[in-house]
Amino acid sequence: MYVKKLNGTVRFENVVKKFGNFTALKQMSLTINPGELVTLLGPSGCGKTTTLRLVAGLEAPTQGKIFIGDKEVTHLSATHRNVSMVFQSYALFPHMTILENVSYGLDVAGVAKVEAIEKAREGLALVGLIGMEKRLPSELSGGQQQRVAVARAIVLEPEVLLLDEPLSNLDAKLRRVVREEIRQIQQKLGFTALYVTHDQEEAMAVSDQIIVMKDTEIVQQGTPRDLYDHPNSEFIANFIGDANVIDCEIVKGEQQYTSVMINKIKLEIDPKYKNIANPKLVIRPQDVALSNKPNDKNLHIQGVVQYVAYLGSHLEYSIDTEMGEIFVIDREMKTFFKRSSHVFLDFNLKNLALVNH
Numbered sequence: 001m002y003v004k005k006l007n008g009t010v011r012f013e014n015v016v017k018k019f020g021n022f023t024a025l026k027q028m029s030l031t032i033n034p035g036e037l038v039t040l041l042g043p044s045g046c047g048k049t050t051t052l053r054l055v056a057g058l059e060a061p062t063q064g065k066i067f068i069g070d071k072e073v074t075h076l077s078a079t080h081r082n083v084s085m086v087f088q089s090y091a092l093f094p095h096m097t098i099l100e101n102v103s104y105g106l107d108v109a110g111v112a113k114v115e116a117i118e119k120a121r122e123g124l125a126l127v128g129l130i131g132m133e134k135r136l137p138s139e140l141s142g143g144q145q146q147r148v149a150v151a152r153a154i155v156l157e158p159e160v161l162l163l164d165e166p167l168s169n170l171d172a173k174l175r176r177v178v179r180e181e182i183r184q185i186q187q188k189l190g191f192t193a194l195y196v197t198h199d200q201e202e203a204m205a206v207s208d209q210i211i212v213m214k215d216t217e218i219v220q221q222g223t224p225r226d227l228y229d230h231p232n233s234e235f236i237a238n239f240i241g242d243a244n245v246i247d248c249e250i251v252k253g254e255q256q257y258t259s260v261m262i263n264k265i266k267l268e269i270d271p272k273y274k275n276i277a278n279p280k281l282v283i284r285p286q287d288v289a290l291s292n293k294p295n296d297k298n299l300h301i302q303g304v305v306q307y308v309a310y311l312g313s314h315l316e317y318s319i320d321t322e323m324g325e326i327f328v329i330d331r332e333m334k335t336f337f338k339r340s341s342h343v344f345l346d347f348n349l350k351n352l353a354l355v356n357h
Contacts, residue, residue: 008159015064278357
């Protein structure tokens, strides 16, 4: 069984990429540790694909240095870097069998035919395609073709595996299955992976670290939970999961909490937010509980149901309040509130965060 550990550090030192007068990547410094799966996440045009192409050697930086492992590769071509890439379009040879597709890179690298076939079979076993060696790509589903592309990349034993929007051509259910398979293979073999996507849920599901980009630069980096629980800006709060972002004011209070005023409503949250200059309150939709009568904690937060949707595993509500519209996700579904119902809102204060305006 193919179990060799594939390790490689990726490091950018003050890397800038320009195309003429257009800056595709502002000055970037980052380190990806060996064995991590790190996702570049952001809206279209933010620079994530440019970053991936710089690692691959498909683009050269305008300034700065790039390292893979202990070796500077800034000016090395793609063929002289020990990286493999999985493309959005699969890029399989339609006239070759699955086994021939997976062994192709090994053949080009000069690996003996018998060894190349053995490694290709091991790669197919890892992605669950043993028994399909003689099929053509056209005889496979989209998910199976993507697995072939992953097998073809990992049999080359790269220091770094690059994945460029690898699931974008798959339907929602299949994306979930294939992303789990990619993550399991990466953890089993321990190779370093750099993954590009614009899908927040996909990034949170597969990543050790997420690098969020906006306007060709990094705006926050951290674990999925760090980014979700501790966004550093309104953009991150809205981009990583759903959020209600509300204008507020910090008022003086005791040292053990931060007092926040929203209209005439006072909330006491984590004291670490005391020094934010221009605060906005971040309330995740699952941190709001609805009831048909007030409780002792929040006597004044009330609203009217404007919209309700049943989605099987949860209910979604839009509530009109004096703080503005509040989006609520109810996973317990103990009570169903109809449109125009008057409700009271209770917030999980431990999970509330403040960000700079």
